[in-house]
Amino acid sequence: MTFDGFFAAQSFFLWSTFIIALIMGMVVNKTNFCTMGAVSDLVNMGDTGRMRAWVLAGTVAMLGVVALEAMGLANLSNSTLPPYRGSEFQWGRYLLGGILFGIGMTLGSGCGNKTLIRIGGGNIKSIFVFVIIAVIAYYMVDPYKQLPSTWYQSIFAPWLGKASISLNTPQDLGSIVGGLFGVPALSMRIALGLIIGAVVLFIVFRSEEFRSSSDNVLAGVVVGLAVLLAWYFSSRVGVVADEGAQSLTQFYGNWDFVMDSAEGKPQNGSTNLLPQSFTFISPIGQTLGYAGSGFASAFLTFGVVSVAGVILGSLIWSLISKSFRIEWFASFKDFYTHVIGGILMGFGGVLGLGCTVGQAITGVSTLALGSFLVFLGIVFGSALTMKIQYYKLVYEEEATFAKAFITAMVDMKLLPGGMRKLDAV
Numbered sequence: 013m014t015f016d017g018f019f020a021a022q023s024f025f026l027w028s029t030f031i032i033a034l035i036m037g038m039v040v041n042k043t044n045f046c047t048m049g050a051v052s053d054l055v056n057m058g059d060t061g062r063m064r065a066w067v068l069a070g071t072v073a074m075l076g077v078v079a080l081e082a083m084g085l086a087n088l089s090n091s092t093l094p095p096y097r098g099s100e101f102q103w104g105r106y107l108l109g110g111i112l113f114g115i116g117m118t119l120g121s122g123c124g125n126k127t128l129i130r131i132g133g134g135n136i137k138s139i140f141v142f143v144i145i146a147v148i149a150y151y152m153v154d155p156y157k158q159l160p161s162t163w164y165q166s167i168f169a170p171w172l173g174k175a176s177i178s179l180n181t182p183q184d185l186g187s188i189v190g191g192l193f194g195v196p197a198l199s200m201r202i203a204l205g206l207i208i209g210a211v212v213l214f215i216v217f218r219s220e221e222f223r224s225s226s227d228n229v230l231a232g233v234v235v236g237l238a239v240l241l242a243w244y245f246s247s248r249v250g251v252v253a254d255e256g257a258q259s260l261t262q263f264y265g266n267w268d269f270v271m272d273s274a275e276g277k278p279q280n281g282s283t284n285l286l287p288q289s290f291t292f293i294s295p296i297g298q299t300l301g302y303a304g305s306g307f308a309s310a311f312l313t314f315g316v317v318s319v320a321g322v323i324l325g326s327l328i329w330s331l332i333s334k335s336f337r338i339e340w341f342a343s344f345k346d347f348y349t350h351v352i353g354g355i356l357m358g359f360g361g362v363l364g365l366g367c368t369v370g371q372a373i374t375g376v377s378t379l380a381l382g383s384f385l386v387f388l389g390i391v392f393g394s395a396l397t398m399k400i401q402y403y404k405l406v407y408e409e410e411a412t413f414a415k416a417f418i419t420a421m422v423d424m425k426l427l428p429g430g431m432r433k434l435d436a437v
Contacts, residue, residue, distance in 0.1 A: 014250040014257045019276060021251045021260060026317050028245045033290070033318040036238040037132060037325020042333070045231035046126050047368035048117045051394040056402070061225055064216045065232040066372065071212045072236025073377035077243060078205035081198060086247040086287065088378050089182050091261070093288040094365045096380040097182035104175020106382045109364025110371070110389020112356045117390070118397040120353025123368040124292030124361060128319060132326025135339045137346075141354035142296060148358025149297025156279045156301050156311060164362060172363070184379040201379060239374050242289035246314065260285040277310060284313045289377070291370025293361025295319050364389065396420055406437050
């Protein structure tokens with residue numbers, strides 16, 4: 013998909029992203045696809061339906077990426093945003109970010125994607141969460157390179173950067189395993205992707221209850237395909253130049269030589285025009301920057317239009333299904349719980365380099381080892397928080413935070429049963 017001019021190519025890039033995001037927003041609202049709900053169903057009821065839908069989405073996206081790379085239609089090893097396959101395995105950042113995000117999404121009534129869906133459905137509480145995430149993500153990431161330093165650089169990097177391992181290869185499973193056995197990374201990536209995909213699909217669809225749930229199957233397939241299509245379009249859109257077809261980032265790098273002026277030049281295009289797919293914490297921060305610029309076109313990015321598309325898609329479905337409802341905080345406790353949830357999601361989503369969609373689906377589609385670690389951290393943080401909340405609800409004053417925490421850890425088989433402080437419920 014090559015265009016004669018940069019602005020035509022950029023317009024296609026942004027509009028295709030918006031349309032995909034809009035469809036995803038409609039389907040997620042219709043099917044109640046919710047990653048926090050998936051953990052809640054599993055922990056509280058033993059229901060695996062929505063968890064299988066979440067895993068199915070990641071698997072569909074992963075198999076699609078395998079196909080794209082096998083056909084030479086995309087190369088996600090060194091040019092993605094964020095760098096999922098980077099050779100720095102920042103295990104401390106992945107774990108801390110995932111756990112914080114898991115706690116935050118539980119307190120904030122849903123992950124970044126669900127926050128957008130709830131806004132589209134009329135939930136004013138989620139607007140507060142959105143604003144908190146936006147401020148934190150903006151100052152943690154500095155998506156338009158306007159700040160002297162980011163919060164991550166000044167607060168977290170000095171100590172969290174030490175919890176990292178420098179690998180000799182990119183951190184995707186294909187590169188790591190291929191390096192051990194002397195097999196080309198792409199060949200191993202394709203083989204492992206197909207094997208893992210086949211096994212996971214068998215496990216997911218082994219459940220008759222899941223197979224009979226059209227909403228869960230639809231959600232998993234559509235969200236996975238949305239992630240895949242975003243990878244495809246962001247990798248394939250190019251510009252015709254004198255030297256031949258160039259990617260958007262290549263053309264942007266030569267801007268001063270091929271364009272008459274800086275008018276319309278995207279802000280930080282060397283990063284924001286890279287191949288990418290859906291994630292929602294950093295893009296929420298980009299949305300704040302876009303609004304702060306006075307909605308200047310130079311600040312319009314993949315992330316900004318994806319946020320707008322999901323919200324609008326959710327709103328459209330809410331109106332079609334007549335489920336649009338204005339919802340406000342039930343109490344002051346409800347208010348500050350959501351505030352804390354938004355804070356933890358903002359910091360956790362940036363530290364973990366993605367959210368439940370950005371890492372557990374988009375990142376997993378690249379077979380990045382860090383993405384699997386963030387996924388586990390999110391599930392652990394969310395499940396632990398739910399168990400603590402449940403014990404405090406059942407036992408009230410008797411259940412101090414310490415007692416509820418220790419008992420929850422026992423339930424999760426992370427502490428010996430003799431340490432239990434509250435009877436199991």
